[in-house]
Amino acid sequence: MIADPEKRLFEAFRLKRAATGALFSAKTVFRGGTAMAKGHGLGAPRGDVRQLPGVFIIGTDGRILFSHHASGPDDHPRPETLLTALGADAVA
Numbered sequence: 001m002i003a004d005p006e007k008r009l010f011e012a013f014r015l016k017r018a019a020t021g022a023l024f025s026a027k028t029v030f031r032g033g034t035a036m037a038k039g040h041g042l043g044a045p046r047g048d049v050r051q052l053p054g055v056f057i058i059g060t061d062g063r064i065l066f067s068h069h070a071s072g073p074d075d076h077p078r079p080e081t082l083l084t085a086l087g088a089d090a091v092a
Contacts, residue, residue, distance in 0.1 A: 010051065015069060017050040022072050031074045057085050 004010055022028065055077055057066040066085035068077045 005047075007048075007051070010054075013054055013056065013067075013069075015054045016052050017048070018052050018073055020050070023049065025072070028072065028074050055082065057082065 002009060052070040052073065053076065054070060055066070055068040056064055059065050066082070070076065
């Protein structure tokens with residue numbers, strides 16, 4: 001995990017920003033409500049709340065082995081997908 005407050009990697013990996021409406025879509029609101037019902041607080045927004053996440057697995061040789069550009073604030077790859085991308089040797 002990398003913190004990128006200057007958004008250098010955000011720009012280099014061409015990640016996107018959500019449309020304002022996407023932050024309040026039925027799916028996003030439902031998932032947020034479900035998380036809160038389970039005791040996961042959201043806290044006060046900080047930084048660019050429209051900045052969409054991305055997940056990248058980079059090999060030791062610098063090659064990108066896996067990339068996922070989120071299409072919305074609640075779009076994250078499943079853990080199984082990431083483990084598969086890492087390969088069987090990384091899981092064992």
